[in-house]
Amino acid sequence: MKEMIAMTGSSKYRVYIDNNMNKFHTLFEENKIKISEKIFIFTDDLVYKLHRDIIECIKMETNCRILCIPQGEPKKNINTIEVLYDFLLENGANKNSIIIAFGGGLIGDLAGFAASTYMEGIKLINVPTTLLAQVDSCIAGKVTFNYKGIKNLIGNFYNPIYVYICTGFLKTLNNRQFKDGLGEAIKYGIIKDKELLSFLSSNYKHILERENDKLTHIVKECLRIKLEVVSEDKGLMDILNFGHNIGYGIETTSNFNISHGEAVGLGILTSLKLSENKFSISSDIYNKVESIMSKFGLPVKYKVDNYSSFMYAINHDKKNNEKIRFVLLKDIGKCEVKVEVSEKEIITALKESVSRG
Numbered sequence: 001m002k003e004m005i006a007m008t009g010s011s012k013y014r015v016y017i018d019n020n021m022n023k024f025h026t027l028f029e030e031n032k033i034k035i036s037e038k039i040f041i042f043t044d045d046l047v048y049k050l051h052r053d054i055i056e057c058i059k060m061e062t063n064c065r066i067l068c069i070p071q072g073e074p075k076k077n078i079n080t081i082e083v084l085y086d087f088l089l090e091n092g093a094n095k096n097s098i099i100i101a102f103g104g105g106l107i108g109d110l111a112g113f114a115a116s117t118y119m120e121g122i123k124l125i126n127v128p129t130t131l132l133a134q135v136d137s138c139i140a141g142k143v144t145f146n147y148k149g150i151k152n153l154i155g156n157f158y159n160p161i162y163v164y165i166c167t168g169f170l171k172t173l174n175n176r177q178f179k180d181g182l183g184e185a186i187k188y189g190i191i192k193d194k195e196l197l198s199f200l201s202s203n204y205k206h207i208l209e210r211e212n213d214k215l216t217h218i219v220k221e222c223l224r225i226k227l228e229v230v231s232e233d234k235g236l237m238d239i240l241n242f243g244h245n246i247g248y249g250i251e252t253t254s255n256f257n258i259s260h261g262e263a264v265g266l267g268i269l270t271s272l273k274l275s276e277n278k279f280s281i282s283s284d285i286y287n288k289v290e291s292i293m294s295k296f297g298l299p300v301k302y303k304v305d306n307y308s309s310f311m312y313a314i315n316h317d318k319k320n321n322e323k324i325r326f327v328l329l330k331d332i333g334k335c336e337v338k339v340e341v342s343e344k345e346i347i348t349a350l351k352e353s354v355s356r357g
């Protein structure tokens with residue numbers, strides 16, 4: 001089992017990276033968790049079904065209470081937060097209670113928000129089970145939910161006392177969800193680490209076969225980069241959004257037929273084209289990234305049918321003619337934040353990249 005120390009905000013906590021769950025129970029003691037305290041596992045119905053043995057085993061050891069919520073982004077709302085609060089209250093949760101967020105990024109966000117607010121904050125342990133959650137959302141403490149249809153409108157920053165990552169969970173992900181996480185991993189390579197990008201390219205077959213050592217390397221490197229970025233100047237954190245605003249436009253205008261990770265991948269390609277047009281970076285970068293995405297079976301083309309609704313999706317909170325600020329690339333590992341781009345430049349980049357004929 002590998003260990004990393006995460007320092008985010010004023011918090012410092014351990015991140016364990018393992019490939020089977022054998023060591024999980026030993027961590028309670030190591031982290032001074034008393035199993036006599038009330039422990040709650042929040043998970044979703046699919047994760048519970050697929051990993052019931054492990055969850056029930058934790059229950060046998062700790063006498064914890066388990067709550068399964070239905071899966072899916074529409075459930076990431078205030079009603080579900082109320083369900084979590086009610087469950088805690090009905091089961092006598094107190095200041096010393098512990099929540100284990102056992103699932104993908106959605107469970108992490110909901111359980112994390114509940115932990116951050118119940119009785120002004122109770123202990124949280126993250127057990128991320130999707131690749132996206134393992135490479136990205138399980139650290140740095142962002143905990144949010146959607147409100148009135150606006151994604152992640154309500155949120156907080158709240159760090160776990162530790163994070164336990166088991167790459168073994170990734171074996172049960174369906175291909176599409178697995179690839180969603182790979183889109184984020186490619187982003188980490190582009191914004192900070194040439195070697196990670198080369199690793200993804202040369203090991204794609206083993207990665208797609210979900211070999212533990214390859215997955216462990218990816219998770220470790222992405223988290224290392226995220227920790228490096230979040231500990232730097234606050235303004236630089238924007239680089240974590242590379243490709244995300246175009247991605248959001250694609251996700252929305254496809255009526256969510258294109259998944260989040262697929263849309264981020266397409267957004268990355270468009271942002272690389274914008275970077276070529278703005279900063280004259282070599283087209284080799286675009287070609288390299290496009291080739292990695294193709295190896296992973298991520299889409300590299302997306303036909304935008306209606307450019308005005310696309311622009312509305314990414315720009316509706318801006319006034320007329322106000323330029324949009326983007327994170328663009330000057331070289332692999334070197335980003336420029338808050339670059340002003342016009343609507344025309346975005347549409348041109350789309351037409352020259354993912355939406356070309």
Ligand SMILES: NC(=O)c1ccc[n+]([C@@H]2O[C@H](COP(=O)([O-])OP(=O)(O)OC[C@H]3O[C@@H](n4cnc5c(N)ncnc54)[C@H](O)[C@@H]3O)[C@@H](O)[C@H]2O)c1
Pocket residue numbers: 044045046047050071072073076103104105106107109129130131132133136137138140141142143144152169170171172173174177180
């Ligand atoms: N807080 C952050 O920093 C941050 C960062 C990125 C994304 N997010 C949030 O994370 C969410 C997306 O996360 P996600 O992609 O993990 O999606 P998710 O949590 O919705 O999970 C996707 C699907 O995978 C299933 N699943 C989870 N683990 C599984 C496993 N081991 N095997 C099989 N199926 C499994 C779930 O049941 C669900 O159906 C979004 O709500 C997004 O806003 C948060």
